Amino acid sequence: MSCEIITVPPPCTTNIAVSDIYTIDGVAKRSLFQDVEPVSQQESIRARDVLSRLQVLSPNLAKDFKLREDSMDDIPFRLLSHREDPSTPEVSYIALSYCWADDTARTNATGSAFQGIIVPENDKDRTDSTYPLPSSPLLFQALLNERSCSREGIWIDAVCINQQNVAEKYKAINAMNLVYQSARETVFLLDDVDVTKSEYDFLQAYLPLYKSSIAKPLIERYAPESMASNKIYRDFFVKIMQARWFSRAWCNHEMSLSRSLVFLIRCDFISAQPSVVRFTGEFLLFFLTQGLRSGLGTLLPENMLHIFRVLLPSVTVAKRAHQLVHSHMETFAEVFSLTAGGDRALAEENRLLDGNLDKLHIAINTTGIGLSYIRASSVKDEVILPSKEECCRKFTILALAARDPIALCISGPLMHLGGRMRSWLNWPMPRDIQHGSEPPEMLSDIAVRAMTLDRSSAAEYISLDLMVLDARRDASEPSDTFIERAKDIIDACKREGLEIRSLRLEYMNSGIEFSALNCTKPIDRATAATRLHTRCLACVLECGPHWAAWVAKKLPEPSHDPEMIIISIEALIHGTFQSFIKNTKNRNAVEAVLHLVGYIIRRAVPWETTEHSWMMWQPRLVSSIGGGGKLLIFDRLEENIMIAVPTCLVHEQYWHFFRGWTVVPVSRRQLMASSATAESLGGDMGAAFCLVAKTRVFGRIELEDERLKFGVLSKGVRVYGIPCLGP
Numbered sequence: 001m002s003c004e005i006i007t008v009p010p011p012c013t014t015n016i017a018v019s020d021i022y023t024i025d026g027v028a029k030r031s032l033f034q035d036v037e038p039v040s041q042q043e044s045i046r047a048r049d050v051l052s053r054l055q056v057l058s059p060n061l062a063k064d065f066k067l068r069e070d071s072m073d074d075i076p077f078r079l080l081s082h083r084e085d086p087s088t089p090e091v092s093y094i095a096l097s098y099c100w101a102d103d104t105a106r107t108n109a110t111g112s113a114f115q116g117i118i119v120p121e122n123d124k125d126r127t128d129s130t131y132p133l134p135s136s137p138l139l140f141q142a143l144l145n146e147r148s149c150s151r152e153g154i155w156i157d158a159v160c161i162n163q164q165n166v167a168e169k170y171k172a173i174n175a176m177n178l179v180y181q182s183a184r185e186t187v188f189l190l191d192d193v194d195v196t197k198s199e200y201d202f203l204q205a206y207l208p209l210y211k212s213s214i215a216k217p218l219i220e221r222y223a224p225e226s227m228a229s230n231k232i233y234r235d236f237f238v239k240i241m242q243a244r245w246f247s248r249a250w251c252n253h254e255m256s257l258s259r260s261l262v263f264l265i266r267c268d269f270i271s272a273q274p275s276v277v278r279f280t281g282e283f284l285l286f287f288l289t290q291g292l293r294s295g296l297g298t299l300l301p302e303n304m305l306h307i308f309r310v311l312l313p314s315v316t317v318a319k320r321a322h323q324l325v326h327s328h329m330e331t332f333a334e335v336f337s338l339t340a341g342g343d344r345a346l347a348e349e350n351r352l353l354d355g356n357l358d359k360l361h362i363a364i365n366t367t368g369i370g371l372s373y374i375r376a377s378s379v380k381d382e383v384i385l386p387s388k389e390e391c392c393r394k395f396t397i398l399a400l401a402a403r404d405p406i407a408l409c410i411s412g413p414l415m416h417l418g419g420r421m422r423s424w425l426n427w428p429m430p431r432d433i434q435h436g437s438e439p440p441e442m443l444s445d446i447a448v449r450a451m452t453l454d455r456s457s458a459a460e461y462i463s464l465d466l467m468v469l470d471a472r473r474d475a476s477e478p479s480d481t482f483i484e485r486a487k488d489i490i491d492a493c494k495r496e497g498l499e500i501r502s503l504r505l506e507y508m509n510s511g512i513e514f515s516a517l518n519c520t521k522p523i524d525r526a527t528a529a530t531r532l533h534t535r536c537l538a539c540v541l542e543c544g545p546h547w548a549a550w551v552a553k554k555l556p557e558p559s560h561d562p563e564m565i566i567i568s569i570e571a572l573i574h575g576t577f578q579s580f581i582k583n584t585k586n587r588n589a590v591e592a593v594l595h596l597v598g599y600i601i602r603r604a605v606p607w608e609t610t611e612h613s614w615m616m617w618q619p620r621l622v623s624s625i626g627g628g629g630k631l632l633i634f635d636r637l638e639e640n641i642m643i644a645v646p647t648c649l650v651h652e653q654y655w656h657f658f659r660g661w662t663v664v665p666v667s668r669r670q671l672m673a674s675s676a677t678a679e680s681l682g683g684d685m686g687a688a689f690c691l692v693a694k695t696r697v698f699g700r701i702e703l704e705d706e707r708l709k710f711g712v713l714s715k716g717v718r719v720y721g722i723p724c725l726g727p
Contacts, residue, residue, distance in 0.1 A: 003207055003279040005200065005267065006145075010274065012137035013144060015130040016080065016159055024077045024153075028089035032077075033182050039070050039370065047370025053445070054401035057453050061397055068372040072178055075171045078160040079153030090153035094146055095183035097254040098134045098191065099245050100341075134158055135189045142264050142276045143187050155179060163345075173361050174372045177257050186258035188251070190243045194266045195236075195277050202232045203277065210286055237291040238299050240265075240284075249338035253362045255281075256310045310334075328367045328399035329406040333428040335363040336388060353385035360391045369402050389415045389427070393459050396425055400451075403442035406432060408646055409657035411694040414721045415459075421671075422721030423459040424691050431603065432658060440653050447648035452716070461688075461720045466644040466661070467701070469711040475620040475633060475643075478538035486538035489572055490530065493594065496581050532605070536619045536632075537597045543621070543630045543699070545569040551698055552596050554655055564589045565596065603656070604634040604696040617695070628707025631699035633660055636692065640664045643697065644689065647713065650701040660697040663689035663719060671720065688718040 024032065039047075047067050055062040079093050133140045134156060143154065161172045172179075180186055195203070245251045255261065261281030267274075279287075291297065340362075342354030357375065364373050373394075386394070392415060400407040412427035452463035469475065478486075540548050548569055549562035568589035571580045580586050605617045622631040622643075633643050642663050649659040666688050702708035 002283040003203065003210065003277070005203070006142065006276050006278050008138055008142050008145065008274045008276060012141035012274070013133070014137050015132060016156075018129045018131065018159075020082055021078050021080055021159060022083065022086075022089070022153070024079055024089055029072065029077055031091070032093065033072050033178060036070060036178055036182055039068075043368075043370055049445070050369055050398070050402045051371060053403075053448050054398060056449050057401055057451065058397050058455055060455055060457075061394060064374050064394065065371045065398070066374055068174065068370050070178060072175060075175055076162070076168060077179075079155055080159060081153040082150075084150055088151065091151045092148065092184045093153040093155050093182075094143070095180050095186045095254070095258065096134070096143060096154060096156045096189070097186055097245075097251050097258075098189040099248045099251060100134065131159060135191045136266060138266055138268075138274050139189045139191055139264050139276060142278070143189065146185070146187055146262065148184065152184070155183065170375045173358070173375075174365070176253070177365055180254050180257035181259060183258065183260075185260035185262055186254060188245060188255065188261065188263045190240070190245050190263060190265050192245075193239055193243045194268045197269045198232050199236045200267060200269070200277075202230075202236065206233075210283060234296060234299070237287070237296050241288070241291075241300050247339050249335050249340045249359045249362050252310055252338060253335075253366060256366065327406045327433060328363075328369070328402055328404045329396065329410060329428050330433045331366050332363045332392065332395045332399070333430065333433065335359050335366065336391070350385055353387065356386055356388050356391050359388075360386070360395060363395055364398070367399075367402070369398070371398070389417060390457070392427060393417055393423065393425055393457070397453065397459075400443075400448060403445065403448055405440050405443050405649060405654055406657060408443075408649060409654075409659050409694065411658040414691065418458045421458065421460045421723055424454075424462050424719050424721050425459055426694065440657070441651075443648050461718045463716050463718045465647040466714050466717045466719075467647055467650060467703070467711045468663075468714050468717075469622055469631075469633070469643045469645075474711060475622045475635065478535060478542050478619070478621060482538040482542045483535065485541060485573065486534045489537065489577055489590075490534050492578050492581055493590065496587065532601060532618065533597060536601050537593075539619045539621055539632050540593070540597055540600070541569060541573055543632060545573075547630060547699065548593070548596060550700065551600075552592070554652070555596075555599065561592075565592050568593050600632065600696070600698060604698075622710055624707060625709045626705075626707035628705075629700055629710075631697055631701070631710060633697050634695045635662055641692070642689070643695070644717070644719075645697055645701070645711075647703065650703055652700050655698065655700075656696070658694040658696060660695040661689075661719065662692045662695055664692060666690045666720065687714055688720065690720050690722050692722065 044067070051062060051065060051067065054065065079090050081090055135143075147154070157172075162168050258281075261284070263279050263281075263284060265277045267276060336359055338359070340355035340358040342351040342356075342358060344351060346354055357373075361373055361375075364371060396407050396410070410426040410428045410432050412429040412432070414422040415425050415427055417423045417425075447465075450465070454460045454462070477483075545566040549566045552565050553562045568586070571577060571586070572590070572593065577590075581590055600619075604619075616636045617634045619632055619634055622633060624630070635641050635643055642665070644661045644663050645659050646661070649657070668688070671688065700708055701710060703713070
């Protein structure tokens with residue numbers, strides 16, 4: 001069944017006996033992994049191409065990677081099993097996914113810390129030692145009861161991998177996809193969650209709703225309106241989603257790899273008959289979908305919504321197909337929003353850094369690139385464990401080698417990787433990713449191989465071809481006529497109640513509440529926001545109805561008919577819009593335009609900046625060289641500011657990414673004064689810029705069409721990060 005309450009008769013197992021752990025090899029081992037899909041020739045060629053491009057971009061970094069080997073041949077594989085006949089191997093196995101409750105749960109009977117098993121090489125070396133359970137006895141017993149037959153084993157990482165053999169441990173980390181994909185099912189223990197009596201009764205009444213909906217397509221499984229107001233449902237939804245298990249990087253990775261998912265939760269209120277709630281991945285997906293459709297997603301942290309994106313392909317489509325439609329940078333951002341404990345044999349500070357390496361492994365494995373990260377053969381050899389910024393550097397350059405265009409469109413803070421210059425690399429932000437949109441075409445092999453990177457770990461610059469717009473020379477404010485018209489429209493919208501629904505909600509949806517934008521006085525915030533909205537509307541009006549319809553048609557999830565926008569803008573420009581707005585049908589058309597303007601502002605302004613700096617970003621217009629097109633850009637009101645678009649990103653399919661690089665010209669002398677490394681200043685520099693931020697460029701660009709050609713094309717331009725002002 002997809003969801004049921006199961007009684008677990010006592011007694012419950014209280015420890016794991018080392019004598020019950022068996023090494024599987026030979027024919028039995030090959031049989032357990034016979035369903036693993038071998039790496040296809042096409043995948044192998046793609047992986048080799050990525051490694052080849054990485055060797056061009058960063059030869060030193062390329063040494064940290066190798067082609068992934070989807071094989072368990074040279075990795076010891078062990079299972080926990082209560083064999084009736086010690087000589088009879090297992091025919092299948094269950095994989096366990098869990099997270100330790102706390103350090104006190106990881107001690108054995110003598111009080112010693114749990115460091116993993118001493119691997120029995122053969123029967124004569126077997127011991128009577130025992131180790132603590134990775135969960136409560138009730139859930140562990142329920143796990144044992146999940147076995148389909150006496151010849152089904154259980155794989156638990158803590159006791160089936162020799163934790164004291166670092167080489168084996170790191171090989172096993174790279175083989176996690178094989179272990180979880182080959183398991184008959186994966187059991188997930190949510191040990192920090194328990195079901196109350198009221199929740200138990202609710203589930204009993206809830207199951208018929210699930211059974212009646214199971215045959216419907218997922219998109220049709222709408223939640224009854226009463227669900228959002230049902231306190232028991234709401235509290236149980238939040239309790240499940242906030243389980244520690246969902247915040248762990250390894251646990252989520254294991255869920256994405258598994259082919260059959262089973263979740264177990266304690267029912268502690270039934271003392272006479274210990275019970276657990278057992279539900280499948282399909283049920284959790286239904287439960288989560290109902291919660292999100294009921295508006296309960298607002299009760300969860302932003303990074304918890306990734307569960308839906310991980311769970312959906314896990315229970316509906318093939319994993320490998322899903323991996324190919326993800327941006328690699330999206331994978332990195334999601335993995336690094338989670339936690340990883342690292343090697344507990346290390347000191348606290350190093351353990352957290354080791355957790356970064358774990359997350360780097362997970363991110364690389366999830367992408368399906370076909371490469372593995374090479375870790376040191378022992379913990380002691382890894383003298384310098386990487387910060388999360390260093391992991392981001394490695395991964396972003398790898399993603400660039402894999403031709404992921406978003407690697408060039410990350411808009412978060414510039415990272416400091418050493419020295420006095422910040423890197424040209426940014427930390428990824430949630431807004432950099434367009435969930436629900438079709439994946440963009442990969443960058444061309446020629447474009448990537450033509451780039452040059454600072455080969456040091458400081459990653460101070462990238463050299464590439466740019467289309468450069470001089471914002472002071474090429475860009476202009478919207479005309480006074482359109483600004484006045486936009487002001488009148490905003491005032492009319494306020495009177496009709498449209499401004500609040502459009503303007504305020506767009507800012508709230510950007511991740512920062514309208515009331516929380518940092519200003520000294522509320523009037524400053526309201527005035528600045530209205531000015532920004534007015535000027536952006538003026539730009540849209542000046543660009544014209546067909547330009548606006550083109551942009552609207554490109555939205556990841558178009559919510560309005562482009563024809564409606566054309567009619568509305570023509571009326572707003574040429575008609576008597578006061579009477580136009582009063583008509584109900586026309587109000588919808590005007591709201592479509594306001595929605596478009598709000599989308600442009602929300603997606604272009606870097607709201608993550610602090611203090612008043614968001615106010616410095618203003619919309620401006622750029623006319624094409626041939627006069628046949630316009631671009632709407634956002635730049636900061638500073639001297640010498642320029643907007644540069646990498647020529648490999650000018651195609652319209654990249655328009656909704658942060659392809660507009662806000663830069664300022666910089667000379668070799670200025671770079672030397674900023675203490676840029678000697679290596680980053682070597683060679684024939686030519687033109688150089690410092691990267692300030694990234695923004696959106698709205699509009700169509702065609703380098704081969706003079707009517708839609710903008711700015712100046714510059715070859716091999718070096719783009720540096722900005723000088724560090726502090727230590």
